[in-house]
Amino acid sequence: xxxxxxxxxxxxxxxxxxxxxxxxxxxxxxxxxxxxxxxxxxxxxxxxxxxxxxxxxxxxxxxxxxxxxxxxxxxxxxxxxxxxxxxxxxxxxxxxxxxxxxxxxxxxxxxxxxxxxxxxxxxxxxxxxxxxxxxxxxxxxxxxxxxxxxxxxxxxxxxxxxxxxxxxxxxxxxxxxxxxxxxxxxxxxxxxxxxxxxxxxxxxxxxxxxxxxxxxxxxxxxxxxxxxxxxxxxxxxxxxxxxx
Numbered sequence: 001x002x003x004x005x006x007x008x009x010x011x012x013x014x015x016x017x018x019x020x021x022x023x024x025x026x027x028x029x030x031x032x033x034x035x036x037x038x039x040x041x042x043x044x045x046x047x048x049x050x051x052x053x054x055x056x057x058x059x060x061x062x063x064x065x066x067x068x069x070x071x072x073x074x075x076x077x078x079x080x081x082x083x084x085x086x087x088x089x090x091x092x093x094x095x096x097x098x099x100x101x102x103x104x105x106x107x108x109x110x111x112x113x114x115x116x117x118x119x120x121x122x123x124x125x126x127x128x129x130x131x132x133x134x135x136x137x138x139x140x141x142x143x144x145x146x147x148x149x150x151x152x153x154x155x156x157x158x159x160x161x162x163x164x165x166x167x168x169x170x171x172x173x174x175x176x177x178x179x180x181x182x183x184x185x186x187x188x189x190x191x192x193x194x195x196x197x198x199x200x201x202x203x204x205x206x207x208x209x210x211x212x213x214x215x216x217x218x219x220x221x222x223x224x225x226x227x228x229x230x231x232x233x234x235x236x237x238x239x240x241x242x243x244x
Contacts, residue, residue, distance in 0.1 A: 013075065017102070020062045039063055044082055044099040046089040046155065057082040061102040077108030077166035084166075085159040094153035104163030107144075110137060111167030137164070199223035 027035030041053075044060035061078040081104035088095035113120075114133045121130035141164055148157035203219035210217045218226045 017062055024063070039100075042100075044085070044155070044159070046086055046096070049086050057086070060098075060100050061105060063100040075105070077163055077170060078102060078105045080166040080169065081108075081159045081162040084162045085155050088158060089155055095155040095158045097151075097154045097156060099156045099159040103160045104166065107140065107160060107163030108167030108170065110140065111164045112171050115168070115171045140164070196222065 024035055024038060027038060029035075042056065042059040042063040044056045045053075048056055057079050058075070060082060061075075082099065085095050085099060110133075114137045117133060119132065119134075121132050122136065123130050141161065144157055144160045148154065148161060151157055200219075200221075200223040203223040203225075207217055207219065216228075218228070220226055
């Protein structure tokens with residue numbers, strides 16, 4: 001039942017969120033006009049993105065009017081969810097309105113936790129029973145999908161649901177060793193293919209150059225030089241040939 005250590009990036013994000021929330025709360029209480037201007041600058045609004053207010057892809061997660069919306073953040077997921085929500089808003093039919101709060105980040109964290117601990121039960125305070133995290137993810141998605149339908153596909157609930165997808169994408173791209181190894185293998189495979197192509201191309205150019213000077217040289221299909229006395233041998237039989 002112990003709490004996790006309060007340090008590092010988590011502490012910085014939480015302290016920044018608390019500070020911004022307190023400032024907004026004080027401004028709304030004493031100088032409401034200034035508070036509303038700050039909220040308008042920070043909340044995600046598609047028409048503002050059209051006008052070039054691209055910072056709203058990140059700042060909307062720190063904008064609060066209700067302390068109940070104040071929960072965990074996942075910075076990369078809020079930006080990904082905001083961009084996806086904005087692209088959906090371009091249809092002019094769905095994802096209209098505004099989005100605020102860090103619900104997308106909380107959903108992303110929940111999804112990553114599930115993917116790491118698929119059979120783990122967790123206890124939702126104050127409910128004194130353990131519930132498999134799978135059912136919590138499904139219940140969260142179902143509730144937010146219901147609100148999405150009731151709100152006629154509002155941007156706010158689209159961004160929340162996109163947070164679950166952002167968590168899955170983040171996990172798939174950066175948090176699985178299999179994916180990292182696969183990306184590395186493809187990268188080095190492409191790099192080696194490029195080097196082999198350059199060697200073959202250089203060999204062909206050298207053959208043309210030597211023919212222009214009444215000399216004949218031979219290279220195999222891998223771009224390896226074959227001495228004249230070994231020109232009749234197949235690949236691997238030459239004394240100087242090598243294959244990458």
